[in-house]
Amino acid sequence: MNQKQLERMAGGQGFIAALDQSGGSSPKALERYGITSDAWKTDGEMYDLMHEMRTRMMKSPSFDNRILGAILFENTMDRQVDGKDTADFLWEEKGVIPFLKVDKGLEPEKDGVQLMKPIPNLAQTLEKAKGRHIFGTKMRSVIHAANPKGIEEIVRQQFEIGKQIADAGLVPILEPEVDITIADKAEAEDILLKDIQEELAKLPADTKI
DSSP: OOHHHHHHHHHOOOEEEEEOOOTTTHHHHHHHTTOOGGGOSSHHHHHHHHHHHHHHHHHSTTSSTTEEEEEEOHHHHTSEETTEEHHHHHHHHHOOEEEEEOOOOBOOOBTTEEOBOOOTTHHHHHHHHHHTTOOEEEEEEEEOSOOHHHHHHHHHHHHHHHHHHHHTTOEEEEEEEEOTTOTTHHHHHHHHHHHHHHHHHHSOTTOOO
16 A cells, blocks of 8 residues: 555545546547547447547646546556556656546445445456555445435445455445435435444454545
């Protein structure tokens, strides 16, 4: 674990940039930048265009110390910017802490929540991420109702996988997201806070999340 990155993440201020659009969401992201689907014929060509777009963003003067961290899609982590691995470019040239999206999407809704799908080969992915100088990870699940059973399960899953990530030497962002449109949002957040506090109390003092 990079101590300077840990200190900046713990004490710094700024945004965390989401540069982690996957294959499913990439066409919509490209379209918003004026690149329509007739600009590519294969997934490989689409990912090339996505990386060009992300590279322009990362190299922009506006991508500065207001950005504390950036979440990368695995395909982006495996590429380079100006001859450097993407994570190295972010940290060495911009002072931005690199994270990796590790979740594989969401299960269908049950008990008012969407749990994460299984994450195959997570241990191997974490080892590769460490070799690419990734600091931490991000994984998202969604709460659609103030259902105590569902929220308890979503928090349990987040912490269970988060502990595996922390044990591997990376710092996980746990993201049990509450849908901002639901009528019982405040109640869902109260339940979520209680469950998170209970799980935090179980963690060893030296676990970083």
